[in-house]
Amino acid sequence: MTPDHNAQSTAEVELLSFRLGEQEYSVDIMSVREIRSWTRATPLPHAPAHIRGVINLRGTVLPVVDLSTRLGMPPVAGDARNVIIVVQVSNQTAGLLVDAVSDILALPRNVLQPPPDLAADAARSFVQALTIIEGRMIRVLDLRAVLPFKKSEAA
Template structure:
């Protein structure tokens, strides 16, 4: 899966780290359009639990996903630190509700370790790799898998 992060082994990547489901994740900074304070969204009927609704972003209506719920980690609890990460991949723009945004992380490609084989296809699809940061691990989110609205990513 690391071949998605293209380039030579020592290429520097920058990620925005954030918390969802009390876990640390990150997205490549080039995928992020903006970070917004959480505001109520317009709910749509018959949507999965992880789809909170839609929001108007300067004239464009975008879906808002609860990333914690999307990953099967439970719904995000309302908190004043909650933010929406507006991200884009493959011409699709979405909002991802997360608990908080932490920092910008610059790492070499060689520092990104393969996702361990844990016998879960959903986990292998959702996470491109892991980065050791001190005593913790930060998971690199595969935004394309998050945008798979067929439900194939999360069991």
């Protein structure tokens, strides 16, 4: 059992990092399907505030989540500088509207630290790990918590 544990702690994870305002976040690159330039989303009536609307992705209706609003920050402007990261977790696909994509990071799993337990921080439940790279604090998002259409979520 010990060799498996060691292999897991030294295994690398690849993350796609991106900016929301002055903060840097990342997602597991294995969940990223594509990165698209900004496309104006069609609003949906009665949708939660963090759902910017839907876009047509090659014939598929794709919900677009304003990730900044979802994490409790001011909304992303939604202009030509912004991008939509198309992600898929299980059978859920959605676009994450972010300010800009920063980098692709390959890190050993053992440098990822659990976030501190701060009950007052609403975004904490969306962050599964933290790491510091070249003086930058990078938050690793839990996409299962971020994506809007979980059957267990009563929205």
